[in-house]
Amino acid sequence: MIDTDFFYEPHAVVERGAPVFVQDGSVLPKKIFFHCCCAPCTEWPLYYLRVHGIEPQGYFYNPNIHPTLEWERRLGGLNELNVKHKFKFLTAGDSEEERWRSFVKRDKAGHCRICYAVRLYQTAAKAAELGYEGFSTSLLVSPYQNRPLILQLGKxxxxxxxxxxYGFDFRPGYHYGQDMAKRDGLYRQKFCGCIFSLAESDYSAKIAAEIAYPLENLPFPRPGYQH
Incomplete structure (x- = not known):
């Protein structure tokens, strides 16, 4: 059943009841396994899929979110989404900051590739274990993520x-999703997630202060690091 209080105006972006097709032209199953990076990026896809009669089973696996307090905040956001809109999800792993620090890359793209690959592989493994036909991810909602790379690694x-x-293009609803999250009072983060993205943020000092993280512990870009 559709939570009518949840759905409120974005008809310019999605037509209620229209069939959903994926890249090969086939119709989607009624249930899919769905990786969730955070609540704000999950809320629009949840809306979109439910409007089309598809119920996503959420999966919060994000070892790339650092530090631990930030990981807990984002998990808390999904718990709030569950309370407000009955969105069921599984949780796996925890924050793995030290593991990410060990990934010696000299460019941002290298770190992003690791973040995508680790999470999508684990999501696929869990989807297969639970008997799902396929999976997707909330990463596909953000216009700031590397969509071609996500599609490549997901496949x-x-x-x-x-x-x-399922390579949905959720991006047209990105701002609706952010408005939904704001309306619902969900935690809305100020950086992508990993310790490197925190260090690169223009607001790193402010964010570090908010989460009580020593600024001197941030891995500021090494000489020759390419954004």
């Missing part, structure tokens, strides 16, 4: 487990 992970990766 590779899906192939490994004989699944399908």
């Amino acid at each position: 590779l992970a899906a192939k490994k487990f004989n699944l399908r990766f």
Whole structure:
């Protein structure tokens, strides 16, 4: 049943009841496994999928979110989404800051590739374990993420487990989703997630102060680091 209080005006972006197709032209199943990076980026896809009669099973696996307090804040946001809109999700892993610090890359793209690959692979593995036909991710809602790379890595992970990766383009609803999250009082983060993105943020000092993280512990970009 659609939570009518949840859905409130964005008809210019999605037509209620219209069939949803993926890249090969086939109709989606009624249930899909869905990786969630955070509550604000999940709220619009949840709306979109439910309008089309698809119920996503959420999966919060984000070892790339640092430090631990920030990871807990984002998990808390999904718990709030569950309370408000009955969105069920599983949680796996925790914050793995030290592991991410060990990934010696000299460019931002290298770090982003690791973040995408680790999460999509684990999501595919869990989807296969639970018997789903395929999976998708809330990463596809943000215009600031590397969509081509997400699609590439999602398909590779899906192939490994004989699944399908649903490459939705949720981006037209990004701002609606942010408005929904604001209306619902969900935690809305100010940086992507990993310790490197925190260090690169223009607001790193302010964010570090908010989460009581020593500024001197941030891995400020090394000489030759390319954004």
